[in-house]
Amino acid sequence: MSYPLSQGGLAVKKIGMLLASVLIMGTALAGCGSDGNSNSGSAGSGSTGGSPAASGSAAKDDHSKKLSLTMMVSTAAGGGWTDDHPMVKYLNDKFNVDLKFQWVPGDSYNEKLNVLAASNDFPDVFQIWDASTYSKWMKKGVFLDLKPILSDYPNIVNNVTDEALAMMNPKDKVYGLPMYAPAFRSNLSIRQDWLDKLGLKTPETVDEFYQVAKAFTTEDPDGNGKQDTIGFSMSISTAGEIIGIDYLKGAFGLANAWKLEDGKLVPQQTQTEEWKALATYLRQAYADGVLDKDFAVNKERDPWNKLEGNTNGIAEVNPNEVYKQSLPVLQKLAPEADIVQLAPPAGPTGIRAANTITSTTKIVLNAKLSEEKQQRILEIIDYMFSDEGYLWSKNGIEGIHYEKNGDTYEKLDAFDSDRPQILSTWFIRRFDPSIQIRLWDEQEYADKVMAWFENTEPYRWTNPAAGLISETYSKSGIQLDQKFTAAIVKVITGSEPVESIDAASKAWLAGGGDKIIEETNALYAELN
Structure with missing residues (x-):
């Protein structure tokens, strides 16, 4: 809600x-x-x-x-x-x-x-x-x-x-x-005035989220007679991570980098079924124009900038800046604009997850x-x-x-x-x-x-391995993550089949991921 x-x-x-x-x-x-x-x-x-x-x-x-x-x-x-x-x-x-x-x-x-x-x-x-x-x-x-x-x-x-x-x-x-x-420096927000203008209810699930985002793209919520708005956006960090959609990652069952399973740390790069489900969702959003077509070249803050620029309907924002920066900037372009908080949409199994930061x-x-x-x-x-x-x-x-x-x-x-x-x-x-x-x-x-x-707070999405950096990750982890994310991007943009994620995960493991898992678990055992 x-x-x-x-x-x-x-x-x-x-x-x-x-x-x-x-x-x-x-x-x-x-x-x-x-x-x-x-x-x-x-x-x-x-x-x-x-x-x-x-x-x-x-x-x-x-x-x-x-x-x-x-x-x-x-x-x-x-x-x-x-x-x-x-x-x-x-x-x-x-x-x-x-x-x-x-x-x-x-x-x-x-x-x-x-x-x-x-x-x-x-x-x-x-x-x-x-x-x-x-x-x-x-x-x-x-x-x-x-x-x-x-x-x-x-x-x-x-x-x-x-x-x-x-x-x-x-x-x-x-x-x-x-x-x-x-922990919740980035919170999910939505254009309430766009919802009201299009007669839409606040989305509660990922399916409802998609339909609202699609309406934001196709039904001219800014009223300028042009199809120049997007439903939601994201970006790729220099460290090789898809950012700005943690609420969707968590909804589809992905870990916040790592999850604890039977006492062992498991990285999200090995969660192939969850990645394939999310990538399928994003692939359709990209094809329909619901997902920002420029996501792969966006800088980190661009989805937020596009919200402030009256072109993006849903974005993660900093609560400390919403009322002193984002809304005043947006209302110069759209005086009736209103940004409100949106609860993370529930995924196929009911999971809701919010962007959760652990400072290291x-x-x-x-x-x-x-x-x-x-x-x-x-x-x-x-x-x-x-x-x-x-x-x-x-x-x-x-x-x-x-x-x-x-x-x-x-x-x-x-x-x-x-x-x-x-x-x-x-x-x-x-x-x-x-x-x-x-x-x-x-x-x-x-x-x-x-x-x-x-x-x-109810949607806290913690990383049990926060701060645990293995020697192998220090040497080659970012390069491995960049290659893995590049493979995901190809799936989302339609240039590779969804099944190619299996091969990307195996390549991550073979390139040093197995060693990262071993060393990270050793560090976890040492400090816990």
């Missing part, structure tokens, strides 16, 4: 109460959700920051000594802060540090890491985006084991799930803190750090997970980036120019899908955004 986004469920109630408490108390709590797996405390349980009491034989850091710290962060558009940025100065003053950020563009981040590895000269704290690199360097002793000291930092412990903390780490070891990403990015500390540097860095991170620090990392500094007017908050121009939120966006943050909701956002808006995350 499509969801009335003004309603919210549990997550909406949580954030509603929290934002209400901000207005009543004046000190601000902006979010208290989780990603649905939390079993180690709620996001609202943090303290107001400051130094924890040290345990064991470690002396408590009293901040009397100024420490020089280096932090390397992968950046996106706009780059990072200058050394004299208000947010940097705030941390320097609060923790008596001289914090030097190394802002590295995302497309060259791994290259930078390899240069540092060659000289064995790592920053004090940095990110590891690549799971295979994390595993390899962890075994070489590059990272500090945080397990013995983590209990001294309650805001971290109470706002990171046990599952995420354990993922990719050996038993009883924590070599890296997880960087949270909302880790925040690590250099194993060579002195004890006082270890404490000071973890105090800074712990502060960012506290109630006070969480507000600071999301909204910036009161009086500079926003101001409080009675019971309301007003964003100041410096928020847009300073971008004080980028550390929470690019580095580390609480396990809370409301990370992009600001103090000045209206309650109605917050409720609508949070409803998307809450409504998708």
